[in-house]
Amino acid sequence: MVKRALPHGRASRRPTSAEVAALAGVSRTTVSLVLNDRGGELGISAETRARVADAAARLSYQPSHAARSLRRWRTNVIALLLYTLDSFYNAEIIGAAHAAALERGYSLNIMSAKFDEVQRRAYSLLSGGVADGVIVAAPPADFAADLKKLAENGMPIVVMQHHSPDPALQAVRVDLERGGYVATRHLIDLGHRRIAHIGSASQRLLKRRERSDGYLQALQDAGIAADPRLIAMAEPSLAGGFSAMQELLAQDERPSAVFVYSDQMAVGALHALRKHGVRVPEEMAVVGFDGIALGGFVTPELTTVDYSRADIGRLAVEAVISRLEGEAEPLREQVLPVRLLVRESCGGVRTVSDGEGA
Amino acid sequence: MVKRALPHGRASRRPTSAEVAALAGVSRTTVSLVLNDRGGELGISAETRARVADAAARLSYQPSHAARSLRRWRTNVIALLLYTLDSFYNAEIIGAAHAAALERGYSLNIMSAKFDEVQRRAYSLLSGGVADGVIVAAPPADFAADLKKLAENGMPIVVMQHHSPDPALQAVRVDLERGGYVATRHLIDLGHRRIAHIGSASQRLLKRRERSDGYLQALQDAGIAADPRLIAMAEPSLAGGFSAMQELLAQDERPSAVFVYSDQMAVGALHALRKHGVRVPEEMAVVGFDGIALGGFVTPELTTVDYSRADIGRLAVEAVISRLEGEAEPLREQVLPVRLLVRESCGGVRTVSDGEGA
DNA sequence: ATTGTTATCTAACACGATTTAGAAGAAGGC
DNA sequence: GCCTTCTTCTAAATCGTGTTAGATAACAAT
Structure with a gap:
């Protein structure tokens, strides 16, 4: 095999599935089947599966995200667009969203959408297919129009916390x-x-x-x-x-x-x-x-x-994923309850609501 | 032209460069050259350029991120790994980093790296080539080892705020x-x-x-x-x-x-x-x-x-980009100054340091 | 010996963009 | 008329993966 010079802008060479195949003495198809856990049903022997897995581990092979999503039409990434990152409650939303996404095999890509220019960039990234679905906090009208276009192209979009500005977008909102x-x-x-x-x-x-x-x-x-x-x-x-x-x-x-x-x-x-x-x-x-x-x-x-910040994050992620995997009829809107948390600054009785004070 | 059924898991069809080419009556090569602003130097006539640009706009064509980064070995994305999103100062860092990245044509992908499992996922995403470079706040030892592997494969990695845990990683730190x-x-x-x-x-x-x-x-x-x-x-x-x-x-x-x-x-x-x-x-x-x-x-x-949170974000982004574009010998470390901001809680004179109080 | 079946694996195409190498035509010089 | 040069554009290869359709061999049934 001739070792070519590194092409174009590439700094170093990551191993490809072809190299794994060569090391394991099988075809690339087999490598793909084994590493995507379809080897069992499609009749790859346990011995071959082990050899492939071993070769992949030895080369610390990691599939190319770009090639995989080009072929699969799936990035397994959900974009999370936030307007402010300086609020304490965002951390809870993001933490819960992360956990929910991870559990289903997705990753979260957090984008700031604070400024107009960043919004335009976010739109072009999303319409370039950088993520499979979008979760967004209250979008202003012009950006909501962009998001609607994406939704009409089949991308699941969930508005978080607030009312959805458009019926095409789902909502996980707080009352x-x-x-x-x-x-x-x-x-x-x-x-x-x-x-x-x-x-x-x-x-x-x-x-x-x-x-x-x-x-x-x-x-x-x-x-x-x-x-x-x-x-x-x-x-x-x-x-x-x-x-x-x-x-x-x-x-x-x-x-x-x-x-x-x-x-x-x-x-x-x-x-x-x-x-x-x-x-x-x-x-x-x-x-x-x-x-x-x-x-x-x-x-x-x-x-x-x-209100439960964690529920917002979790439900928003689940709404996106269930649309993507076509599991059930998506809910157009989910409304989370609020509760009054009485402490000192109002001069009222110190309780956790639900109670009926004097 | 036969209209095929939508393949595999695809929900809808975005336009491709081939469709833009057909509408403009040119080849895909020409479309690529024009849309990447290489039409002038490579002798595409102004009239053709206009026709291509118009066709792209009419179809609201957006290049596929996956296909482009597969071919170019560049995603134009910088990953920003943060441990806590609940600090007020993160917003300033992120805002400045965003602005600096945008100016150079890059996007920021913010990832949480709070939990071990998320760190592992982040590592596999990064080694799958989801970003061109990484900015990270104080990574714990095991994660720093992963990052070092990426750095040795040629990926620019900048540690933010803290000392770099390893000479292979650059640092933009605060004193x-x-x-x-x-x-x-x-x-x-x-x-x-x-x-x-x-x-x-x-x-x-x-x-x-x-x-x-x-x-x-x-x-x-x-x-x-x-x-x-x-x-x-x-x-x-x-x-x-x-x-x-x-x-x-x-x-x-x-x-x-x-x-x-x-x-x-x-x-x-x-x-x-x-x-x-x-x-x-x-x-x-x-x-x-x-x-x-x-x-x-x-x-x-x-x-x-x-200290200047904005400078940290800006300098970290610039450090990554200048490595990527090979502009200058990268600085192994940049140290930002601090200043004492005297207010009420210390009982001292109310000033902004640099001054020499009694 | 032929046919059918099963188990295991592979050749070749497709995805959508960029890029290399070169084609087609016009213009100019002799 | 022939060669060169310039302008303008294109055919085809390529990136790394996933997937379809089918190959090969072994074995059993007839």
């Missing part, structure tokens, strides 16, 4: 409206009437404002008129929560309670309250959203709307 | 020893003698304990004997910092200051101090590490050792 409702209702039950809301400016891009809708509904059901001056929007970050709270505190007639879009913003808001000498919960009750670990490590400990 | 030294030295200069240290249990797996070494060196230089009872190790999390601090507070003779492995642990430690009624900084000075945003939103605001 955010109910979360907003329960949080606000809790504050009402504690006697508050002037209840403010800090929302996320990013919601402007989406059609629905799920948490805010729950807030407004709870006020309406209690016969309290919503006051637009009590609603502040800001970036969903620590700094955003901080500045939104400062805005609320600048008002003549301050609210006595506030429902905040996320725990992260709520931590920023708490810092603003301390800076202004406002005692929590005595002068201002605070309820956040998400149930992140950090909420238990601030003073006062943060009351929040909790 | 963690100096950070530990500066932080501890600051506490000494403020008059503290009993200075505790909360470290990360994960360091046990690594050869070096960089921050801790700086702490010990500073004590030694000041003629203070290190007291093993003043060193507590725990998981690098909020809860870990909380429990480590509780351990330190249980001692007969409490320290008057503590240098903590990370800001995240420090926030947990601050919560423990408040629970025990220990005033910060009056009764206990605290210095963290990393400079995450959260440190500015806790009470008291956290003094910390800061």
Whole structure:
């Protein structure tokens, strides 16, 4: 055999199935059958199977991902598109998604989709077939249109946490409206009437404002008129929560309670309250959203709307895979429940909801 | 042309370069040359180029990632292996890395490498050629051995933040020893003698304990004997910092200051101090590490050792790409500086170091 | 001896792109 | 008219794998 010079841009030579075949003294077909565990049914003798497996191990052969997915039309990769990687809850979602994917023989490719340019790149990668399916958190309208195109080409796409922006996309979402409702209702039950809301400016891009809708509904059901001056929007970050709270505190007639879009913003808001000498919960009750670990490590400990991040990750992965393997009729939407986690910052009884406090 | 049934596991049909060629009335070769911007030099007329580009756009043609990387020996993907996705600073690293990669025409594939099984999977993916290069945060010894094999096969591998565990791997690291030294030295200069240290249990797996070494060196230089009872190790999390601090507070003779492995642990430690009624900084000075945003939103605001997360991400990506494109002799190691960011929790003067306080 | 059956393995094609080597035609110089 | 040169394009090989259709040999049944 002539040893050619290394072609083109290749730095080194990985072994191919042909080399394994040569070492084992069989054909490439046999190597492929054995290594894909189809040797038994297709009548490759146990002795040959062992010889092939041994040869592959000796060369530490690893099939080429590119060649395999070109031939198989399957990458066994699921893309996970996230907008922020700076939230504590993402780690739980990703961990559970990883475990679920691994169990079924898939890998996760996490992509950031924070900026427009990265979204365009993600779209071109995905339509180039870099993954078999996609899980995505709330996509803005223009990106959702791209994703819809992919879905129409047969790629399973699951929207995570939020409502699906389009019927072509499946959803594994959280009952955010109910979360907003329960949080606000809790504050009402504690006697508050002037209840403010800090929302996320990013919601402007989406059609629905799920948490805010729950807030407004709870006020309406209690016969309290919503006051637009009590609603502040800001970036969903620590700094955003901080500045939104400062805005609320600048008002003549301050609210006595506030429902905040996320725990992260709520931590920023708490810092603003301390800076202004406002005692929590005595002068201002605070309820956040998400149930992140950090909420238990601030003073006062943060009351929040909790839900299972792990279930989101796991169910989203399973939804993609069951579509890919055509196991069952896919569910168009799965809705996960929320629960109010009462700690210190709201001034209520310290429990884990489901209970019916005074 | 006969329309075949869709082969095998394929859900739908994406257009191929052959279809673009047919629509434009040219050969596949021409399509390839035009779409890869080699049409000019290789004498494809402007008129033909326009026709091909138009046909590709009309079909919204996207080259198959698998076929292209099979042929080119290049995926234009850089893998980014992270151990924790729950740290606030990761977002900055990833954001900067993304921007740098995009600018050079590469994409980032973020993989979690938190669990052994995921590490094995990551290794098999990488040796299957799923990416052209790898950026990884402190790999434990067994995984580092795998990475070394990849490096010896010619794959560029860059270790991020920490010392490289092996000379075969490049490093873009932070001067963690100096950070530990500066932080501890600051506490000494403020008059503290009993200075505790909360470290990360994960360091046990690594050869070096960089921050801790700086702490010990500073004590030694000041003629203070290190007291093993003043060193507590725990998981690098909020809860870990909380429990480590509780351990330190249980001692007969409490320290008057503590240098903590990370800001995240420090926030947990601050919560423990408040629970025990220990005033910060009056009764206990605290210095963290990393400079995450959260440190500015806790009470008291956290003094910390800061460094540029963005530079780490950017330089790591550039190191991988310059190896891939063979531009220059690669640097075996790049060391980024740290700076002490003095806020409230240490009781020192509020500045941004570089200054020489009293 | 022929035919059929079973067990085991292989030759050759296909996947979709890039690239090498060279073809076809026009233009120009003699 | 013949040779060279340039411009513009293409046929065919190639990357490493998976898969289809069929080869070969051994053995049994008739």
